Amino acid sequence: MIRICFVCLGNICRSPTAEGVMRRLLSEEGLANAVSVESAGTAAYHVGERPDPRSRAAAARRGVRVDGKARQFKARDFERFDYVVAMDRSNLGRLEELAPSAQAQAKLSLLRDHDPGSPPGSEVPDPYYGGERGFDEVLDICEAGCRGLLAHLRASHGL
Numbered sequence: 001m002i003r004i005c006f007v008c009l010g011n012i013c014r015s016p017t018a019e020g021v022m023r024r025l026l027s028e029e030g031l032a033n034a035v036s037v038e039s040a041g042t043a044a045y046h047v048g049e050r051p052d053p054r055s056r057a058a059a060a061r062r063g064v065r066v067d068g069k070a071r072q073f074k075a076r077d078f079e080r081f082d083y084v085v086a087m088d089r090s091n092l093g094r095l096e097e098l099a100p101s102a103q104a105q106a107k108l109s110l111l112r113d114h115d116p117g118s119p120p121g122s123e124v125p126d127p128y129y130g131g132e133r134g135f136d137e138v139l140d141i142c143e144a145g146c147r148g149l150l151a152h153l154r155a156s157h158g159l
């Protein structure tokens with residue numbers, strides 16, 4: 001089993017969206033039993049909350065289920081995951097500070113760096129303080145990034 005954790009700031013918008021998108025993709029491709037997906041936030045503000053209703057609604061319009069309860073990513077989580085995928089450079093930086101070893105550092109990447117159509121270092125913009133359109137944009141970006149990540153998993157793990 002390959003284990004992935006998507007990480008944003010609050011774990012109520014971007015990373016639960018990436019989690020739902022990736023889970024659907026894996027299920028469509030018959031890989032649901034080969035790869036497990038979770039999400040977390042670097043901050044604790046929203047711990048225990050459901051994903052933002054705007055994220056849930058935008059995803060539901062595309063048949064993607066966004067669910068779960070927000071949790072904070074902890075240093076020991078590096079032991080539980082093979083891939084820790086950050087939504088933006090700020091959260092990647094927080095994860096780099098948290099990583100206890102070079103082995104843990106090597107698990108880190110940016111979601112959009114898996115998308116061949118995005119320039120290196122591209123970010124998933126934070127939709128929290130914006131309008132409805134931002135949530136659709138996050139879904140589009142997550143779909144492209146998750147497709148790229150899946151291609152990487154196929155190539156690296158012979159799936």
Ligand code: 4NP
Pocket residue numbers: 008009010011012013014015041045046126127128
């Ligand atoms: P997320 O969005 O990191 O995509 O879950 C945010 C959610 C909450 C806040 C910021 C970003 N906040 O400042 O409360």
